[in-house]
Amino acid sequence: MTDFLAALLLGIIEGITEFLPISSTGHLLIAERWLGHRSDLFNIAIQAGAILAVVLIYRERLWQLADSFLHPGKAQPVHGQPPRDYAIKLAVAFGVTAVLGVIVKKLGFELPEEVAPVAWALVIGAVWMVVAEQLAAKRALTLGERATITWTVAILVGVAQVVAGVFPGTSRSASTIFVALLFGVTDRKAATEFAFLVGIPTMFAATGYELLDVARDGGLAGEDWGSLAVAFVASALTAFAAVKWLLRYIQTHTFTVFAVYRVILGVALLLLVPAR
Template identity: 70%
Template sequence: MIELLKALLLGIIEGITEFLPISSTGHLLLAERLLGLGHRSDLFNIGIQAGAILAVVLIYRQRLWDLAMGFFGRGAPADHDPAGMALSPAQARAYALKLAVAFGVTAVLGLLVKKLGFKLPEEVIPIAWALILGGIWMIAAEYFAAKRAQALGERSEISWTVAVLVGIAQVVAGVFPGTSRSAATIFVALLAGTTNRAAATEFAFLIGIPTMFAATGYELIDVLHSGQAANEDWAAFAVAFVASAITAFIAVKWLLSYIQSHRFTAFAIYRFVLGLALLAMVPAGS
């Protein structure tokens, strides 16, 4: 029963933090160290991440279907962009191609980075500093996006430049645990010209679907080949998967509503507090 409760708590933490710009890695590390929940297996990590991805797929299921239909020219999508404008088939095709470009950039650079072994270890100090510096990055990005919106008007369009930079941002977030994939992609989009928070967030979440599915599948193949699956606690795995999916669904729906009338400042402040809390966990001189 204790293991099931631990799995439930970790699934809830993953679901809440995976798509909010506050770093799921930092929170899971805090749960491991501070709450004594123990180290997670690779397969368990895959399970809770897959649950979070499933939630986003369910939220954007109609959007994904309409983009797919528009891409293949099978009728005009009934969907709308975050600014409320109907998307024509040509616009849907361009949007889908930009998602493909962003994913392609991430895939190519991600495989290169993995082959070269460029990734910081998931340890307290680097994650804490990534949280703090990421908070500064968030405030700066939103400030400059607001200034640009005042000068040039609010922009919901995702440019090709934004698509490429978002793809790069996903790789950077993977190299620096604690950065937060959603934070990196949302605020790169804001800095690169998409000044509408809802539009930047939607693109970040949509590109996260194929990216996270690909990363999860890649890791799953490694786990199955290594034989780790034979020793997995499948009851705990199932509990964590369901908990992650449900809480991610709620968290993302809430965030999409929240950003309609609020800035991301509260998340930046939270990152500062969490980063300092993680630094406080490290004994002096260690």
């Protein structure tokens, strides 16, 4: 397989899996076993492509939140709450992630590259998804649809992002969406939107931090910029399509199909892929 094609496939994998609740880190760790390990800069680039796609999808919401601080009298509610409150809760969730993320970094934590932890995280995460959605469905029947993001949900979503970063295979989107569903939000669309929006500053900050790290270590030299550009574009385009599809899908379907996929993939990894 050519380097160009391998880069293209990795970009597509990142774009599809970054915001679906199936773990992009887990898929990339596995894909690199066959497609070759890439540079840190390459991984930063394809993640940036996926972030860009979500910014474009939520550009109107992002402008609404920003404009609510400039023209508060004209602000329209966001899922039944003032947009400035919603924006502040996004900031709190990001702040919690940032503080805990720095602590984790200072402790010297590094992502494991073994398959087993990823596989078990996929399976355990699938159980978590089913339980969370069942509980949310029961609450919706008794209490009605709830789309309001509480302070508790905002804080726990921030914690969930760090947990997902520590355990590859957990999935950042799955962790945050289902924390929201477990702790009061019964509207799948509202939970998903908050998870994706808080992911924008989180992923931009992580990408910027990693990019500075790479630059300091001289990692910008010798990069195959053609392959990197192709992977970036592939990631952005496929992420855009994947998120658009997911937002339509969850309006009429549960997340059960993703839980089933995670179990099948996790078991297959444990049985078929060498431990290292």
